[in-house]
Amino acid sequence: MSLVMIGLEIHAQITALKSKLFCSCRGNYRDLKPNTNICDTCCGLPGTLPIINRKAIEYSTMISIALGCKIPNKIMFYRKNYFYPDLPKNFQITQYNVYGFSSIGAEGIFELDDSKKIRITRIQLEEDPGRIAYLEGGMNVRNSVLIDYNRAGVALIEIVTEPDFTNPKEVRLFLNKLSLTLEHLGVCDTLLEGSVRCDVNVSIKGGNKVEIKNINSFKEVEKAINYEITRQNSMFNRNIKIDSETRHWDDRKKITFKARSKEEEHDYRYFPEPDIPVIILGDNFVSNLQDHMPELPNQRFDRFVSKYKLSEHTSNILINDKKLADFFESTLKVYFSPVEIANFLITDFKSLIQDDIDSSDYLRNLKVKPEHIAELVKMIEGNKISRITAKDILVNIFDSGKLPSEVANNTNAFKIADEKTLMDAVESVFNTEKSAVEDARTNHEAINFLLGKVMKFTNGRADPKIAMRLINNRLNKSNR
Amino acid sequence: MSNLYDLLGHEVVEGIKEGLFTAEEYVCSVIKRIEDVESKLNSFISLDSEGALSSAKLIDRKFKEKENIGLLGGVTVGIKDNISTKDIRTTCGSKLLEDYVPSYDGTVIRHLKENGAIILGKLNLDEFGMGSTTEYSRFMPTHNPWNLDYVPGGSSGGSGAAVAAGECTVSLGSDTGGSIRCPASFCSVVGLKPTYGKVSRYGLISYANSLEQIGPICRSVKDVVMIMNIISGKDMNDNTSMSSSPITINDKSNNLDIAIIKELIDGSDDAVTRTIYSTSEKFKEIGCECNEISVKNLNYALPSYYTLASAEASSNLARYDNLRYGFDLPIDDYKWDNYFTSVRKNFGEEVKRRILIGSYVLSSGYYSKYYLKARRLRSLLRLELLTLFKKYDLLIGPTMPILPFKFGEKIDDPIKMYLVDINTVIANLAGIPAISLPAGFSNGLPIGLQIMAAPFEEQKLIDASYALENTINIQRRPNLI
Numbered sequence: 001m002s003l004v005m006i007g008l009e010i011h012a013q014i015t016a017l018k019s020k021l022f023c024s025c026r027g028n029y030r031d032l033k034p035n036t037n038i039c040d041t042c043c044g045l046p047g048t049l050p051i052i053n054r055k056a057i058e059y060s061t062m063i064s065i066a067l068g069c070k071i072p073n074k075i076m077f078y079r080k081n082y083f084y085p086d087l088p089k090n091f092q093i094t095q096y097n098v099y100g101f102s103s104i105g106a107e108g109i110f111e112l113d114d115s116k117k118i119r120i121t122r123i124q125l126e127e128d129p130g131r132i133a134y135l136e137g138g139m140n141v142r143n144s145v146l147i148d149y150n151r152a153g154v155a156l157i158e159i160v161t162e163p164d165f166t167n168p169k170e171v172r173l174f175l176n177k178l179s180l181t182l183e184h185l186g187v188c189d190t191l192l193e194g195s196v197r198c199d200v201n202v203s204i205k206g207g208n209k210v211e212i213k214n215i216n217s218f219k220e221v222e223k224a225i226n227y228e229i230t231r232q233n234s235m236f237n238r239n240i241k242i243d244s245e246t247r248h249w250d251d252r253k254k255i256t257f258k259a260r261s262k263e264e265e266h267d268y269r270y271f272p273e274p275d276i277p278v279i280i281l282g283d284n285f286v287s288n289l290q291d292h293m294p295e296l297p298n299q300r301f302d303r304f305v306s307k308y309k310l311s312e313h314t315s316n317i318l319i320n321d322k323k324l325a326d327f328f329e330s331t332l333k334v335y336f337s338p339v340e341i342a343n344f345l346i347t348d349f350k351s352l353i354q355d356d357i358d359s360s361d362y363l364r365n366l367k368v369k370p371e372h373i374a375e376l377v378k379m380i381e382g383n384k385i386s387r388i389t390a391k392d393i394l395v396n397i398f399d400s401g402k403l404p405s406e407v408a409n410n411t412n413a414f415k416i417a418d419e420k421t422l423m424d425a426v427e428s429v430f431n432t433e434k435s436a437v438e439d440a441r442t443n444h445e446a447i448n449f450l451l452g453k454v455m456k457f458t459n460g461r462a463d464p465k466i467a468m469r470l471i472n473n474r475l476n477k478s479n480r
Numbered sequence: 481m482s483n484l485y486d487l488l489g490h491e492v493v494e495g496i497k498e499g500l501f502t503a504e505e506y507v508c509s510v511i512k513r514i515e516d517v518e519s520k521l522n523s524f525i526s527l528d529s530e531g532a533l534s535s536a537k538l539i540d541r542k543f544k545e546k547e548n549i550g551l552l553g554g555v556t557v558g559i560k561d562n563i564s565t566k567d568i569r570t571t572c573g574s575k576l577l578e579d580y581v582p583s584y585d586g587t588v589i590r591h592l593k594e595n596g597a598i599i600l601g602k603l604n605l606d607e608f609g610m611g612s613t614t615e616y617s618r619f620m621p622t623h624n625p626w627n628l629d630y631v632p633g634g635s636s637g638g639s640g641a642a643v644a645a646g647e648c649t650v651s652l653g654s655d656t657g658g659s660i661r662c663p664a665s666f667c668s669v670v671g672l673k674p675t676y677g678k679v680s681r682y683g684l685i686s687y688a689n690s691l692e693q694i695g696p697i698c699r700s701v702k703d704v705v706m707i708m709n710i711i712s713g714k715d716m717n718d719n720t721s722m723s724s725s726p727i728t729i730n731d732k733s734n735n736l737d738i739a740i741i742k743e744l745i746d747g748s749d750d751a752v753t754r755t756i757y758s759t760s761e762k763f764k765e766i767g768c769e770c771n772e773i774s775v776k777n778l779n780y781a782l783p784s785y786y787t788l789a790s791a792e793a794s795s796n797l798a799r800y801d802n803l804r805y806g807f808d809l810p811i812d813d814y815k816w817d818n819y820f821t822s823v824r825k826n827f828g829e830e831v832k833r834r835i836l837i838g839s840y841v842l843s844s845g846y847y848s849k850y851y852l853k854a855r856r857l858r859s860l861l862r863l864e865l866l867t868l869f870k871k872y873d874l875l876i877g878p879t880m881p882i883l884p885f886k887f888g889e890k891i892d893d894p895i896k897m898y899l900v901d902i903n904t905v906i907a908n909l910a911g912i913p914a915i916s917l918p919a920g921f922s923n924g925l926p927i928g929l930q931i932m933a934a935p936f937e938e939q940k941l942i943d944a945s946y947a948l949e950n951t952i953n954i955q956r957r958p959n960l961i
Contacts, residue, residue, distance in 0.1 A: 040584050044799050046577065046685040047564040047586055049718050081795050081842070083820055090798035099852075147803070269842035271851060274689035274792060276719055 004229055005206075006171055007163035008221075009199040011156050012182060013128060014059050015189045020153035021127045022050035022093065029150035030192065034133075042153035044088030049275045052077075056155040057104070057279065059187040060125045061289055063157055064105025066181050066296055067120050074280050076102035077125075077273040082266055085145075086130040088152050094126035096270045102278075110161075111298075112173050119162040128154040157188070163201065163209075168225040171200075175218040176320070180297045183322045190218065202228045204236060208244040212256050215249045224249040228256055300325065308338035317346045324350065327370060335374035337381060344377055348391045352398060367401030368394070376404040384414055388460050417463045419470065422454070425462065426470045429453045440475055447471060484509035485646040486957065489555045489703035492649055493596075496543060496554045503536035503543070503554035507598060510556050514647045517960050520628055523642035525561045525619045526569050527601035532556060535598040550596025552710060557592055558648035560639050561602035562609055563694065564683035565589055568599070572685050573607045573617035575826040576800045578807045586683015587718065588652060588694050588711040595710050600648050603638030607828045608797065609654060609687040611635050612662050612900050615891050616830045624666060625958040626926055630884040633666030635659040639697045640667035644958055650703050652711075654684055656692035657785055658879075658904025661916035664697055665879035665928025668918040668954065670945070671697040672704050673904075675935045676911035677722040679708075680715030686796040688789035689720075691908040699956060701946045704915070705729055708938065724936050730943055736873045738763055738944070739773040744877030744903050744930075751922035752878045759919045759929050760876065762951050763944070773872070777864050778906065780857040785905035786834075786898060787841050787854035794838025797831065800824070833894060862910040869912075869934035874944055877903055879916040879928035903930060913938045917945050918954040 017027040023041035026032075041048040057075070064071050078096035095103035108120030130152035132145050159178070165171050175198070182188040190196045198221050203209045212228060215221050232242050247256040295303070297319050304315040304325075318325040324345060331341050353366070376393060379385045385393065385408060396407045408414050416422055430437050433453055439446035447468075454467045484506050487495065496503050511529050518524060539549050559565060562572045564582040566589075571577045589599065606616035614622045614637030622637040624630040625645040632641040636653030640663025643651045653660040655673035664671025672695045679694045686692070696707035705727050714723035740760055745753050760770045802809055802823040809826075813819060827835070841850035868875065881903055890896045907914035912935055919929035929948070933941045 043804060045564075045582065045584070045805070046570070046572070046580070046799070047582070047683040048584075049682050051717060051719060079795050081798060083798065083801070083816070085801070085803055085816060088799065088804065090801060091795050099847075267844050269795070269839060269844075271791060271795070271842055271847070274720075275686075 003205060004166050005163040005203050006165035006168075006225060007201045008159075008161045008165070008171065008174070009201075010159040010161075010175075010178070011128075011197040011199075012159070012188045012190065013192075013195045014056055014155040014157060014187050015192055015195050016059060016187045017053060017056055017155050019053060021053050021056050021125070021155035022153055025153065027154060029154060030194075032150055034146070034148040034150060037150040038152070042088065043149055044090075050093060050273075052276055052279070053155060056125060057281075058289060059185070060104045060123065060155075060157055061281070061286060062185050062293055063159075063182065063187060064108065064123050065286070065290060065293060066185055067105065067108040067110050067123065067159070069105030069108030069120055069123055070101075071105055071281070071286050072101050072103075073282075074102060074278050075104055075125075076278050077276045078270045079273050081269040084129065085147055086132050086149075086152070088130065088149060092127060092129065093273055093276070094158075095124035097122055097124075098270070110174070110178070112170060112177065116170065118164045118170075118174055121160040121162055122158075123160075124158045126156050126158060128152065128156045151194075163203070168222045168229070171225060172222045175221060177297070179218065180320065180322060184297050184300070185294055200225055200228070202232065204229060204232045204242075207232070207236070208242050210242065210244065211246045212249050213246060213259070216251065220249065220251050223254055224256060227254065231256065297322075308332075308342070310338060310342050314339075314342050314346060317350075318342060327373075330370035331373045331377075334371050335378050337377055340377050340381060341373060344373065344380075344390075348387075348394055349373065352394065367399070368397050372397050372404055379404060379408065383417075383463065384408075386415060386460055386464070389415075414461065415463045416458055416461045417466055419466060422458070422462055422467055422470055425454050425457045426467065426474050429457060430474060437475070440471075447475075483513070483646070485513040487649070488700045489552070489649050489698065489706050492554050492556075493549075493552065496539065496549060499543075503539040503549075503598070504533065506554055507532050507536040507556060507600075510600065510646070510648060513645075517625075517645050517647065520623060520960060521625060521641050521645055521647070522620050522622050523603055523638040523645070523647055524558070524601045525571055525573065525604050525617075525638070528568055528599065529601075531568075532598045532600045539596055539598075550594070552592060552706070553596035554598065555596070555649045556598045556600045557707075558600050558603045558639060558642045558651040559589065560605055560636050560651070560653045562605060562654055562685040562687075563589065563652060564685065565599060565602065568602060570602065570685070571619070572609070573605045573614075573619055574800075574828070574831070575618050576802070576806055576823070578618070580805050580807075582683075584683070586694075587680035587715045589683060591710050597710075603636070603642055603651060603653075605638055605659075606635035607831050608685070608793070609635040609656055609659055609692075610793070610830050610834055612658070612897060613887075613891070614638065615887060616828050618828060621887060624884055625960055626668065627884070627924060629886055630925065631666065631887055631889075633663035633880070633884065635662075636671075636697065637663045637666075640664055640669055640671065643667070643669045643697050643699055645960055646957070650696055650698045650707055652694055652707075653697050654687075654692055654694050655904075655908065656688050657789060657908050658901045660695045660697060661879045661904050661914060661928070661930060662901070664916040665930075666884040666926060668921070668926035668928070668956075668958075669697055669699055670701055670704050670915065670917055670949075671695065672708065672915045672938075672941070673907055673913065674708065674712060674938060675724070675913045676908075677720050678712045678724055678913070678936065678938070680711075680713070680718040680721045682715055682717035682721075686792070688792040689796065690792060691785070691789055701917075701942060701949050702729055704945075705942055722936075724938075727938050727942050729946055736763075736768045736940065736944055737871070738768050738770045738874045738876055739868065739872040740770065741778070741875055741877040742772050742774045743778045744881070745772075747902065748878045748881040749883060751883060752881060752927055755920040755922065755927045756876070756878050756929060759948065759952065762948060763876075766947050766951055768944070771872075773868065773875075775861075775864060775868070775875075775906075777857065777861040781861055781906050781909055782898065782902050784854040784857040784861070785901070785909055786837070787850050788858065788909075790834040790838035791842050791851050791854075792838070793831075794835045794842065797827070797835055800827075830894070858909045861906065865906070865910045865912065865932075866934065869937075873933065873937075873940050875932045877930055879903060879930035883922055883925045883927065907932050911935060913941055915941050915945055917948060918956075919952070920954065
C-alpha cells in the first residue's frame, strides 16, 4: 500500500453549450444581472418538465471517449433529493450507476505519462444548482442571503477517478492534461471563472478517507492536498485518529476545515427521473462521434513531430497552450516554415504574452495576428532583419498592429547589407578601438568584440556576415 | 328548449355557429347556473367570470366578422386546479400554493384557448390530487350534486361535480390513480384517463409523473372525443408525450371482444355488481362477446401503486419551500432547516403521509425492498394486461367498488380510503387508457362502468362507450334546486 492515496471528483461545466441542460436559457450565465437568465423550467415552477439538451449528450459522450471510458447503449437520469435553497426543485437531475451502468461513461483510463495511468470510475451528466451570495457580515448579521438562479440548470460533467494518485504533483499533471483535453474537444473552457470545481479525497497509510470539498479552481487543488497530507501526517505522528470526514477548503486562509457533521449524513433517495425516458444512444452514435471528434492533445503532438518536424520539446510547449498551438497553425497557413515559426513563437512571442496567459482569450484580443508573425519570420529567413530587431519589431506590433515591413521601414530596422555603408562603420570602429584591433590580429575573440562594436554602431542592423567579412578584410589589409 | 347551460359541447359550438344564441348568452347562462348552485356544491376554487365573458364577446365578434370561432368556440371549460393557467391562481388545493399565480399556460390550456374554448375557472381537488373525496382540499370539500351529503369522488371532485351540475360545459381533470374516473363514476358523468403519453403533462403540477395523465370529464362521449382531439398530441415540452391519430365517433360498433375482470366484480358491493352485469348484457345485445376472466397480478396493484406514487410525490413536492413562490408566512427563524420545517408543516395530513411513505421507500436500504419491488410488480401487471389485450379488445368492470359514501366515512382510516382506488390504479400502472361511463343508479347514487383498452386504443374505448351510451338511457341531470 502506498503512503498517500488521492482520488478526485471533478465538476466541469460544458461551457460550449448555447443553452442549459433542460431548458433554452443561455448556457453562459456570466456577466448577467442576477436572475435574468431564468425561465419557468430552470426555476422549477410547478408543472414544468425538463427537456434534455441533445448537444449536451453529444459533448459528454466526446469527453467519455477522450477519457477512454465505456459508453452504455442506454443512458438514464436519476433524481438526487436534498434540500438546499440554491436548488430550485430541491432535487438535482443527475446520473447514477448503483442500480446499473447508465451514466454517460465509466471505467475509463487516462494516461498521465508512459508510466502512470489513472482509472476513471465514471462520468456523469447533471445540472448545476444556482448560487447563493452571502451579504457582508454573513447570515448571522444580515438575516438574509441572496440567491441567483442564473446558473441553475447549466450542464455539468462530473468526472470521478479511482484513488490512483500518490502525490499532489500527479494530480496537477492530471488536471493540466484534463483541462487541455477538454479545451481541445472545445467543450469546456476551464479558465472561465467557476467553470471547474474539484473535490478531493485523501488518505495516508491506508487510513480513513478524508474528503475535501469546495475547491473552486484547479490551481488550488494541489495546495489543498499538500495541506491535507501535512495535517494527516502530523496527526498520525501524534497517534491521533484520523476520522473519515468531509472538510472544506478555505482558499483565503489556505487551510481545510471540518464541515458541519450533518452535511455528511445525506441519504439522497436516488430514483430514476420519470420525466426523462431512457435515452437509447444507438449503435452509430458513438462511432459517428468518434469519426468527427476534434484532435486530442496526444494526436496533435504526434502530428507536430511527424508532419512539421518539430522537436518533442517544442511540440509540447505549443500543445500545452492550445491557443498558441492554434495560432501556430494559423501562421503556417500564411507562410509554411514550421520550425522557424514555432521557435519564434515559443521564445520571443511567448515571452511577451506571458503576463496575460491566464486570461482565457488572451490571443483573440492581440493586435498581433498570424499574418504578422508570418511576414516577420519570412523577413528573418530572407536575411532582411536580424533576430534581435525582429523582437523589437514585434514589440512595436503589439502596440500598433502595423505590418512588420511597415514597422521595419519606419524604424530603419532592415539589415544594412550595403558594403559601402558597412565599410564606413568598420572604419569608424577601427579608428576608435585601436588596441582591440591590435589584439584581433592574434586573438579570434577580439574579432567578435569588433563585430559587436560594428553592430552597436549600426544599432544592430548590420548584416553580421558581411560585417565580419569586411572586418577580416580590413585586418588583413592593415597587416600588409 | 332546456336551459342553455345544459347543452353539450358540440351543441354549444353548433348553436353559436348557427346563430341560435351568442357565446355571451351561453356563458351568462352558465355563470347564472354557478351562482345558483355553487353555494351547495363548492366545485370552484377560483372563478374567472369576467375573463370568460370577455372571451365570449371575442367569439361573438369573430362570428359576426365571419371568422373561424374554433372547434371549441364558446365551450366553457373548468380546469382542475392542479393545471397551470397563466394569470389565474393555481392552488392544487393546498395552503402552500394558495397565492401562486402561474406565469405560463400548460400545453392543454394553450390548445383549448387556441380552439376557442373559454376557461371558466379552477376546480376543487384533494390537495395535490391525493385523495378520493376532495375532503383533503384546503378549500373545503366539494359536494356530490346527486346528494349533497355524499362525496363527489376525487381527487378531481370539483371537475366531476361541476360538469354534472351544469356549472361548465366540460372540465379537465387529472388521473394518477383514478382521479378522473372516480368522480366521473360518483357524479354520473363520462371521464377518460388517456394512454400515458397521449396528452402532454406540461403544466400539470406533478403528483406522480410516471402514472398521471390529464383527461376530460364531460356529459357525453361525443364531448370526450371533441376535447381529446384538441388536447392530445406530441408536445416539445414533454419528453414522455407521443403523437397519435385522432379519435372519431362511429355510429356502428359491435362485435368487440370484451372481458369482465372477475376480481373487480368479486370485490364490489352487490348493487354495483348487479349494475355491471346488466351493463354487460347490454353489450351482448349490441353484438359484443362478453366473458369473465381473471387477472392474477391484480392483488399487487394497490400496494405497488401507493409505493410508486408516494415515492415520486415525495420528490415532486420537495420544491414547495416557499422561497420562490407560495404563501404568506411570517418568518421567525432564518436557519434553512427550521424555515423549511415551518413551511412544510402547512401540507395537509394526507400529503404529509405520502411524503413520509415516499421518503421511506426510497431510503437507502429500502429502495430494493419496496420501490424496486413495486416497479417489478408494475411491469408484471402491465405485461399480463398487454397479453390479455391480444385476446380481448376491452376489459371492463366497475369503476368504483362501492357507491358514493358520506363525508367523514373513510377519512379517519387511510387504508380504507386507499382501498376504493383498487379498480382504477390498474390503468395508471399499466399506462393504458380507461374510461368511466354512467351505468346506473342505486338509491339515487350513481354507478360507473370502467372500460380499459390497450395503449393508444382509445378508439375502441370510445366505440364501445358511444354504443353503450346510446343503448342505456341514464338520467343526466341531478335535481339541485
